[in-house]
Amino acid sequence: MNGRASAPAAGTVLNALANGTGSAFAIDLETTATVSLAEEGGVTGEIDGAPGADTALIERCVELTVEEYAEADHALGGRVRTESEVPLAAGLKSSSAAANATVLATLDALDAEIDRLEACRLGVRAAREAGVTVTGAFDDASASMLGGVTVTDNSADELLANEAFERDVLVWSPPERAFSADADVDACRKIAPIADVVGELAMQGRYGVAMSINGFAFCGALGFPTAPLVEALPECEGVSLSGTGPSYVAVGDRHALTELRSEWEIRDGTTWLTTTRNEGARRG
Structure with missing residues (x-):
């Protein structure tokens, strides 16, 4: 019983740490999961290119999916391997993409069909149980699973x-890395009134200005520099710290983004010029 699936990364419009409301959009950088189910034994995971990385999330995704959707005579054992264009712990929703891809790959191996939002919620549950997220990251996971841009109530x-x-x-x-589970939640909650405004803008479809306000607020709360945000404005439609950092994302006209890239890439690290993605996660 073998399965395969892929899911895109995502960028932040509104970080849900402040008030439980989140918003994110899918980015055309992809994580792929391959699952092989066995007749016995536990679940073991592997992350390509990161031999020492924590595999608890992807292993739990396989376990929960098998527990919920396998037929009675199917064993719980198996292997899962992920490969990704998305750097780990960079604020680009690598965990959500890996969870979505793993859940769908396991369903593919089981030849089972479920609603995509339910598959997304299963990955979110695994992320909470694995301790890799504070909010459950339903905003990030839904954008990765469904594509386009989403607004969510992460508390529900x-x-x-x-x-x-x-x-x-x-x-x-x-080059630095920042794990979501280590974020200063108390500092983020202090900017809840600003996040309320950002949530209203997102619900109005004003995603660019929403993400820019979010970017300045969360850079302040989490101690990240605002210079990359200032450099992006006013030419770009929107710019933000993505997740709890350290990555930044900007959206807008390709010419403006190309000009911005010449400023951003002076710094250490990696830049990508890509697109949003309206196709979410997919099996096969």
Whole structure:
């Protein structure tokens, strides 16, 4: 019983750490999962290119999916391997992409069909149980699973909005890494009034200005520099710290983003000029 699936990364419009409301959009950088189910034994995971990385999330995704959707005579054992264009712990939703891809690959191996949002929620549950997220990251996971841009209530795992979002995207990812579970939640909650405004803008479809306000607020709360944000404005439609950092994402016209790239890539790290993605995760 073998399965394969892939899921895109995502960028932040509104970080849900402040008030439980989040918003994110899919980016055309991809994580692929391959699952092989066995007749006996536990689940073992492997992350390509990161032999020492924590595999608890992808292993739990396989376990939960098998427990929920396998027929009674199917064993719980298996192997899962992920390969990714998305750097780990960079704020680009690598965990959500890996969880989505792993859940769908396991369903593919089981030849089982479920609603995509339910598959997304299963990955979010695994992320909480594996301790890799504070909020459950339903905003990030829904954008990765469904594509386009989403707005969510992470406290209830409820989808508030989902629509197509066609933009060019510039990503700068510094060499440093920041794990979401280590973020200063108390500092983030202090900016809840600003996050409330950002959530209202996102629900109005004003994603660019929403993500820019989010970027300045969360850079302040989490101690990241605002210079990359200032450099992006006013030419870009929107720019933000992505997740809890350290990466930054900007959306807008490709020419403006190309000009911005010449400034961002002076710094250490990696830049990508890519696009949003309206196709979410996919099996096979």
